[in-house]
Amino acid sequence: MPEHLVDPDVPRDLHAFIAGLPKAELHVHHVGSASPRIVSELAARHPDSKVPTDPEALVDYFQFTDFAHFIDVYLSVVDLIRTPEDVRLLTYEVARDMARQQVRYAELTITPFSSTRRGIDEGAFMDAIEDARKAAEAEFGTVLRWCFDIPGEAGLESAEETTRLATDDRVRPEGLVSFGLGGPEIGVGRPQFKPYFDQAIAAGLHSVPHAGETTGPQTVWDALTHLRAERIGHGTSSAQDPKLLAHLAEHRIPLEVCPTSNIATRAVRTLDEHPLKEFARAGVLVTVNSDDPPMFGTDLNNEYAVAARLLGLDERGLAELAKNGVEASFLDAPGKTRIRDEIDTYTAAWLSS
DSSP, X not given: OOGGGOOTTSOHHHHHHHHHOOEXXXXXXXGGGOOHHHHHXXXXXXXXXXXXXXXXXXXXXXXXXXXXXXXXXXXXXXXTOOSHHHHHHHHHHHHHHHHHTTEEXXXXXXXXXXXXXXXXXXXXXXXXXXXXXXXXXXXXXXXXXXXXXEEGGGHHHHHHHHHHHHHOTTTOOTTEEEEEEESOOTTOOSGGGHHHHHHHHHTTOEEOOEESSSSOHHHHHHHHHHSOOSSEEEOGGGGGOHHHHHHHHHTTOOEEEOHHHHHHTTSSSOXXXXXXXXXXXXXXXXXXXXXXXXXXTOOHHHHHHHHHHHHTOOHHHHHHHHHHHHHHSOOOHHHHHHHHHHHHHHHHHHHHO
């Protein structure tokens, strides 16, 4: 783990355990996972962009004043993805970074509308992500699956286009497993997207919208009621509603928790105030994820260290947290068993050494 991500309140041996722990990641964005190295390479390819080409300058560029500012910066990086070659490079390198953190399986959130509206041919886009997916699995052993999400800030036009790309068998990529909704929540109500989620679900996709990140618990209820959410992206404000927490716990509806992201976008003031502890006390199935890791100066290993500190977890507790991610995933049963067994084998060997 990079030195700047070593939490001084978490013992070094626990950091070392996390670094080798097999994991699944369920809430991580395609463009948002581009490392400073990749962003700077893409910015150099497209010098008309305002994105810095110096990786060190990107550290300052990725300092956000609020969620709206984060969206502006995020979209400026999206604008660097202009060709199928850019798409393939990004996807493959994201998988490489995941493999370094022992991520065995990841559901990567992709916003195809952002690329097709910028002129990338939809067939070439799908070919690029699929080629990178297959190469990554063969070379790194990391299994990637896709979540296509609607960029909420782009309105119903983007919903219609994303739904078409996700449900048309002539276009839809082999690795697609789920359908999401991202972007700002304020002023972007969940119910209006119901027809699109209905179509995606009818086509066999799982429903995984963002909700309750920068708005109240009613947004989470709306995602459950209108979008038939099977998992909730963030769900941070769920802690404000005991009935909602009870519902999530009873029905085993997982929350995709991203602690450092919530601080970076000012959704939560400090890590000590993060509701992860309340989720765990309420019996909610929580998974820990990195969201847009380089933009937030984090990675998945660091998010596990944050969770260890907030929840007081030892090695066994962290292994169970990793198995939460496997359980909440849309991986097939043999794949889940394989990763769970690997987590158990790794943990037993660590504790006996």
